[in-house]
Amino acid sequence: MTADSPPQDRGRGRRRRAAAERGGGVGPAQPPGQPLLPFPPLDLISRDELESIHSAALDVLKEIGVDFLHDEARAMLKSAGADVDPASRRVRFDPGLVEAHIGLALKAFTLHARNPARDLMIGGRHIAFGSVASAPNSYDRAGGRRPGNAHDYRNFIRLGQSFDSIHFWGGYPVEPTDIHPSVRHLDALFAMLTLSDKPIHAYSLGRERILDAIEMVRIARGLDDETLEREPSLFTVINSSSPLRLDTPMLEGMIQMARRNQVVVMTPFTLAGAMAPVTLAGALAQQHAEALAGLVMTEVARPGAPFVYGGFTSNVDMKSGAPAFGTPEYMKTAIVGGQLARRLGLPYRSSNANAANSLDAQAAYESVFSLWGAIMGGVNLLMHGAGWMEGGLQASFEKMALDADLLAMVAEFLKPMRVDESELALEAMREVGPGGHFFGAAHTQARYRTAFFSPMISDWRNYETWREAGSPTALDAAERIVVGRLRDFVAPELEPERLEALGAFVARRKAEGGAPTDF
């Protein structure tokens, strides 16, 4: 295993060490299930090219600026020294102001789960895989495609909880549209915190929802406010309204989360040719500008608040305008996005995305291309890891099972290869000799049960046996796994007093009318 630092770390050691002394880079050992990148992330562009993207982003922030659709946010930025145009909502940032807020956020931190065994290290070489999130439609083969609903929502939570290769919830796997928006977050988070014990996300849809979510996760973890503030236990994804705009509910969530030291994941949605320049370098420059604007806002709200740099730059089909994912362009921007995140000393978010309409070869190759880009790019927080279809418009039960298998394979790939005397197996080669067979060798017999990863989906039977079994496809195998996992689901334990308190909180907030729906 190569243990060298990536090249761009070397020249920046001092600032990085300083960040580590503030608490970055430390935390509990990774839980057994969390993969670790065993090699340096890939650099696709040179350091000079990286700096020119960073510089372009600083130019954008200084010359063009970003619209902040939130009065308090603009006031906070003005106090911090930003150039806030009183006649518009435009905020411009001097490069010095931006640079002063780089390095405040932690390089790595622990994202706590209600079950401590599910805590995740976010940053460094640590990798965490999340479920599909925010799909408006759900799909399974038996029921077809339908609008997201509470029943499917809960089944996605059950299914995702059952796979150890899915480490966290990046939002609602599917939108439970049959729950009224005023109380949807209460019911959805209650289900998530009771049917699952993995780290969770809350949507930045205004102040009340995010405060409710923070309170619910505090109750589920059985903490007081001070401990929750020391232990990030919730994250929110902030999408800019690209180009160069941050809207009111997102900014409200960002500010509230940062003030309580919870995790802000800033992800500009910069589709090259639509909401961003048609060139990849240009789209990345805009992504970087928007992420920097979010970083400054977060660190102004609370210096040191945990912040994750999100990259989601992809391209569109220039014939139709349809977004595309898992493309060669997507792979490149996923990798350069990681370079940009490391340039800022921040954890990096990417996604397992595809634009396929059915669970066919396209769904699989676009997903694995996305994973290739994300993993080689040094992703720390992989969103939409399992179940994402149709460019995010569909959460698929079968795709969740298939992706859970892909993620487990990626995790297995990332385990270092052992090279020692026992593994080099000279004794076995002596025993077997030229022309022999290893099945019966003592070295094989001692290891064969655990020697290799056993996938859930892959069908390796020979053609004739496979034909006799009815020619099942990967989709058939995935469907079978979904049915079995849902049938056998057992909810993880939750202390009765926490469960009761959580229920009481939801009941009270519902009685109060939930959260406003005029966002």
Next chain:
Amino acid sequence: MTADSPPQDRGRGRRRRAAAERGGGVGPAQPPGQPLLPFPPLDLISRDELESIHSAALDVLKEIGVDFLHDEARAMLKSAGADVDPASRRVRFDPGLVEAHIGLALKAFTLHARNPARDLMIGGRHIAFGSVASAPNSYDRAGGRRPGNAHDYRNFIRLGQSFDSIHFWGGYPVEPTDIHPSVRHLDALFAMLTLSDKPIHAYSLGRERILDAIEMVRIARGLDDETLEREPSLFTVINSSSPLRLDTPMLEGMIQMARRNQVVVMTPFTLAGAMAPVTLAGALAQQHAEALAGLVMTEVARPGAPFVYGGFTSNVDMKSGAPAFGTPEYMKTAIVGGQLARRLGLPYRSSNANAANSLDAQAAYESVFSLWGAIMGGVNLLMHGAGWMEGGLQASFEKMALDADLLAMVAEFLKPMRVDESELALEAMREVGPGGHFFGAAHTQARYRTAFFSPMISDWRNYETWREAGSPTALDAAERIVVGRLRDFVAPELEPERLEALGAFVARRKAEGGAPTDF
């Protein structure tokens, strides 16, 4: 773009420079269609671990030895200083003898095609993609699975010729079993050299066949013997009969090819747990030992003969013994295989493999995992790049089309990202401004037609439009492409005198009875 040498190159600069001075590393510029790895290949194990695999292989060669089922080969090796046991066919190699033959072969060379525009650079950061080869069965959706035959064989050549992302033929895409074995090589190579103008492979099935192949490629290129000997124009894959055995027809081919300075690709078929130790390091040590034995044999036959280090180590399903491909274990061995090849200063061969029975998600994810391992591992010669199914037992027309698209996407991914003022697009961001849209921007309009790669297969229509179109899958798209390409096929030009000479040669050799079938 990072242009650093891979770390293990640095300490070996002197020998590498010496090799380059002998002719390695030089050659014509890569043809426009050939991808170039824009970053250093990945190192998955440390230099010490790499050396321990190399040492283990040297121990195997010294202590256990390799069976050479060929009298002349053993005599040649004895003359070169190997320890040949007169009572058996076992050959043992002193480490000094092995090391003396490392560094003789070229680090990179040109593999010539009959069309010079199709010449390939093999080695360094150059990458070449080949077709599926050697499948006993062929498949298309309309006709189902059937034994390989001459009709399908010719159609595979036509289809593969039509895709620019397929650069060479790694053998017969499917075995034309309805042509008698005595003349099969004559008909098959005639079709390959007339329906295609890409570089070709010949099977090492004894002396006569390989000499016929060398003569046919000489005629097709219109060269004299001396020029052919200066310009490698044919390659052969030598598979050891693992563990640790080289059989008669393979050795015959290896010796004849090396003597004429044609290309030997040595690929041990070391399935961990079956023909090799159950541990990956052990299987790689055996792979390396067998490859080194082949290297010594080749370089004894002709010092400096072009030699490619092949890796094909994978694992088996320990429940059934079935071979598996595109697994996490396969990815690791593909990458470490590249490190071992570079350790010897040799070009590296890997494969695009999968074990799926149908063109479903499994076929796609196993293929892309294979490509991920091969590309990051620094593959130079990618065998079975397009059309391989069922662990090599099936050549699929639809899979060839789908893989041709995957290979084109990988090639696009490998193109360096441009980062300059025009690409950074500040002017476009100024024009559009916060909240705007880039579709209409001048910067977009000037570039949108060629901005992004357009895949053949991927369907990015929205769900409703896609449903109205009949819910086509990737398999449907691939089938449509196959039908269209075969319908529109036009054979590449071949000078009439060469065509005539080729036909006359085939006619003469057939009249002579072809080649013996007692191999």
